Amino acid sequence: MAEAFETFTSRAIPLPADNVDTDQIVPARYLKVTDKEGLAEALFHDWRFTDNGRLKDPPFVLDRPGLAGRRILLAGDNFGSGSSREHAAWALFSWGIRAILSTGFADIFRNNALKNGLLPIQVERGRQRQLFELVADEPEAEFTIDLASQVVHLPGDEDLPFEVDPFAKVMLLAGTDELGYLLGKTTEIDAWEATHPGRVDTLTGAGT
Amino acid sequence: MSARPRTLFEKIWIDHLVSQDPEAPAVLAVDLHLVHEVTSPQAFTGLRQRGLKVRHPERTVATADHSVPTHPRSLPILDQLAAAQVDQLTANCREFGIPLHGLGSPNQGIVHVIGPELGLTQPGMTIVCGDSHTSTHGAFGALAFGIGTSEVEMVLATQCLLQRRPGTHEIRVDGRLRPGVSAKDVILALIARIGVGGGTGHVFEYGGEAIRALTMEQRMTICNMSIEAGARAGLIAPDDTTFEYLHGRRHVPQGDAWDAAVERWQSLPTDDGAEYDKSITIDASVLEPMVTYGTNPGMGIPISGRVPNPDISGDSAARRALEHALEYMNLRPGQPILGQKVDVVFIGSCTNGRISDLRLAASVLKNRRVADGLRVMVVPGSEEVKKQAEREGLGEIFRAAGAEWREAGCSMCIAMNGDQLNPGQYAISTSNRNFEGRQGKGGRSFLASPLTAAASALTGVITDPRTLPDFDSAPATLSS
Numbered sequence A: 001m002a003e004a005f006e007t008f009t010s011r012a013i014p015l016p017a018d019n020v021d022t023d024q025i026v027p028a029r030y031l032k033v034t035d036k037e038g039l040a041e042a043l044f045h046d047w048r049f050t051d052n053g054r055l056k057d058p059p060f061v062l063d064r065p066g067l068a069g070r071r072i073l074l075a076g077d078n079f080g081s082g083s084s085r086e087h088a089a090w091a092l093f094s095w096g097i098r099a100i101l102s103t104g105f106a107d108i109f110r111n112n113a114l115k116n117g118l119l120p121i122q123v124e125r126g127r128q129r130q131l132f133e134l135v136a137d138e139p140e141a142e143f144t145i146d147l148a149s150q151v152v153h154l155p156g157d158e159d160l161p162f163e164v165d166p167f168a169k170v171m172l173l174a175g176t177d178e179l180g181y182l183l184g185k186t187t188e189i190d191a192w193e194a195t196h197p198g199r200v201d202t203l204t205g206a207g208t
Numbered sequence B: 001m002s003a004r005p006r007t008l009f010e011k012i013w014i015d016h017l018v019s020q021d022p023e024a025p026a027v028l029a030v031d032l033h034l035v036h037e038v039t040s041p042q043a044f045t046g047l048r049q050r051g052l053k054v055r056h057p058e059r060t061v062a063t064a065d066h067s068v069p070t071h072p073r074s075l076p077i078l079d080q081l082a083a084a085q086v087d088q089l090t091a092n093c094r095e096f097g098i099p100l101h102g103l104g105s106p107n108q109g110i111v112h113v114i115g116p117e118l119g120l121t122q123p124g125m126t127i128v129c130g131d132s133h134t135s136t137h138g139a140f141g142a143l144a145f146g147i148g149t150s151e152v153e154m155v156l157a158t159q160c161l162l163q164r165r166p167g168t169h170e171i172r173v174d175g176r177l178r179p180g181v182s183a184k185d186v187i188l189a190l191i192a193r194i195g196v197g198g199g200t201g202h203v204f205e206y207g208g209e210a211i212r213a214l215t216m217e218q219r220m221t222i223c224n225m226s227i228e229a230g231a232r233a234g235l236i237a238p239d240d241t242t243f244e245y246l247h248g249r250r251h252v253p254q255g256d257a258w259d260a261a262v263e264r265w266q267s268l269p270t271d272d273g274a275e276y277d278k279s280i281t282i283d284a285s286v287l288e289p290m291v292t293y294g295t296n297p298g299m300g301i302p303i304s305g306r307v308p309n310p311d312i313s314g315d316s317a318a319r320r321a322l323e324h325a326l327e328y329m330n331l332r333p334g335q336p337i338l339g340q341k342v343d344v345v346f347i348g349s350c351t352n353g354r355i356s357d358l359r360l361a362a363s364v365l366k367n368r369r370v371a372d373g374l375r376v377m378v379v380p381g382s383e384e385v386k387k388q389a390e391r392e393g394l395g396e397i398f399r400a401a402g403a404e405w406r407e408a409g410c411s412m413c414i415a416m417n418g419d420q421l422n423p424g425q426y427a428i429s430t431s432n433r434n435f436e437g438r439q440g441k442g443g444r445s446f447l448a449s450p451l452t453a454a455a456s457a458l459t460g461v462i463t464d465p466r467t468l469p470d471f472d473s474a475p476a477t478l479s480s
Helices: A028-032 A087-095 A107-114 A125-137 A166-174 A178-183 A186-195 B008-015 B041-050 B080-096 B111-117 B132-140 B149-158 B183-194 B216-229 B240-246 B256-265 B316-329 B355-365 B383-391 B394-401 B450-459
Strands: A008-015 A072-075 A099-102 A119-122 A142-146 A151-154 A158-161 B017-020 B026-029 B032-036 B060-063 B126-129 B143-146 B160-163 B167-174 B202-207 B233-236 B278-283 B290-292 B300-302 B344-347 B375-378 B426-429 B444-447
Touching (some): A008 A125, A028 B080, A087 A107, A107 A119, A107 A166, A107 B149, A178 B149, A178 B160, A186 B017, A186 B026, B008 B017, B008 B143, B032 B111, B032 B149, B041 B080, B041 B149, B111 B126, B111 B132, B111 B216, B111 B383, B126 B132, B132 B143, B132 B216, B132 B233, B143 B233, B149 B160, B183 B216, B183 B290, B183 B300, B202 B216, B216 B233, B216 B240, B216 B355, B240 B256, B344 B355, B355 B383, B375 B394, B383 B394, B426 B450
Parallel strands (some): A008 A072, A072 A099, A099 A119, B032 B060, B032 B126, B126 B143, B167 B278, B202 B233, B344 B375, B344 B426, B426 B444
Antiparallel strands (some): A008 A142, A142 A151, A151 A158, B017 B026, B290 B300
16 A cells, blocks of 8 residues: 545445445456456446446446546445455455445455555444435535544534544555554564464474 | 453463554464465565565465366366466465465365364464455364455564454353254354344354364354354364364374373363353254355345245345345245255355265265256365265265266355356355355355255255155264
8 A cells, every 4th residue: 555545525425235245346256366456347346237248227336427436435234244355445446435434344344445545434323324315315415534533524514523443544644554564563573483483384294 | 370261262362462552453473374376466466576575484374275176187277367376376385485285286175174184273373364264263262364465465474463352252052953953054043143244343252062062173164154244253162172183183293292282272261250242142952954045144044934024124224135135036035945946056165165064965965866957066175075085985975966076176155266156046055155146146045054955956946954764764974
């Protein structure tokens, strides 16, 4: 991740389905790549396209007229369940999504998102319902996501504060990654390993 | 000195805590890192870009399982992308010095099948893999969980991970399972009860009489699907069953070191009085075989049950989800799940592709024929499972029954390798996910136990294994 997460304003894409699993976000047959390129095309592929490769009619929400370029996904409960594939986060980012609002996120997806410049924002159920109603009534409503202040500015000067892992927040705002931080812990890791021998040796057979 | 009572999870966590800065996640040491072809290429690329090495290749092991064909190994991989991915894994392992049980190796297989098989999975360890079903290894009392590719890179480079400490749920399964009801039915019943997000942010520790009575392979089935309830990991305290399974395996300590290891492992179980954030109790004695009807693993019912009616289900979101699922599955509200036609039977996967699963399936299929027009695929979880099954004559039983007896891999559980449903087809599967398109675009999956899947293979419709003609007369072979 190289980009710093900056405050931005966008309209929202409403996806009111619950338990959206990562097999829907990126179907498994698109996992044969050895890089991170081209995954935007795979995003929600089987919800977007018919068996013969045409856009569905009516189109899936991503393909509705006027919704291209939106950076906020307003999702149903428990977004990102199932497979650990980070391709799901890569595909959403590659499409242009930068924040997802839901009542909850699956653990692995949340971790993957935060490592890829994609901010999961957890909201209460009642508030989620209001947001879906707002976007249904006013599809052009704009939201400003301010990570530094941990606030979503809603239309009409209303503010929606949110929680975020303080460590992930620092990483996102700086656009640095966690591996850099972990590499900075080499002294501690060396010290720990000096008193904790390996449990197995995959190269030679029996462990200790 | 009286230490505060601790849970199994807490003991492993503390034992692997390298350091922790204020406000930052813990730096947690990883004992064993399992690698496969699908979630690792970008991590190795990252290492190369930064000029990093693999810190502990001897605590890392790789195999090719997800995208490999299950046709005879003498045939080439026809899918160019899959072939390139497998070649990439081989090249990466060679460059970074990681042992690889690749195609053609006698130890190739699904990563979560070969870890325990080789004795690499041991109590008290931390185990990670870029695969959500890493929770399988928790059956040995190891803290094991799936990670993303960025984390794979972190573990390759540092043998550590940054982790927030999860909470804990105790899952007590009291009583005894009735004949014909298996570990798979227990976990499907749990997920049906708490939902696919019910365990988010928490590690499950399974206990109780029914869990203690399970074999290691059955325990792996339970822990494997913990992720399907959203749990971070599943754990079962090690006991004599665990030690008996591990004794003598290739990578476990030998001789005096074995005795010392067992003594250490015996201190792992949760102390009396230790507290969990939440406890859930299940009565094993009332469980039936379970089958899913919908498009996530939480949409499951007892096999004698009926497909739920959206009109009488809770809030509007639940109704919408159920309507959508039934539309995708093309099932009628209120219809019995028994007797539902299937086109394909899939027996395999990291959930139910081990030798005991195949023995159960074979006990049903022996001297019988699968239903006309039905495709029945039996896919061993590893080369070793395949060889063992053939030594026992199971492969011949499957072939004689008209089933396909294939090579080891993930196969139709994830349908990346060409083993897949056609649009609209129904499968009854011993695997772990019934998501839309999971087993092939447009395909429809019913999740069930190996016994239920094998019973359904005889009839071509969803069938209760307890109603097979010789079920009562042969409970020793047919019950699990």
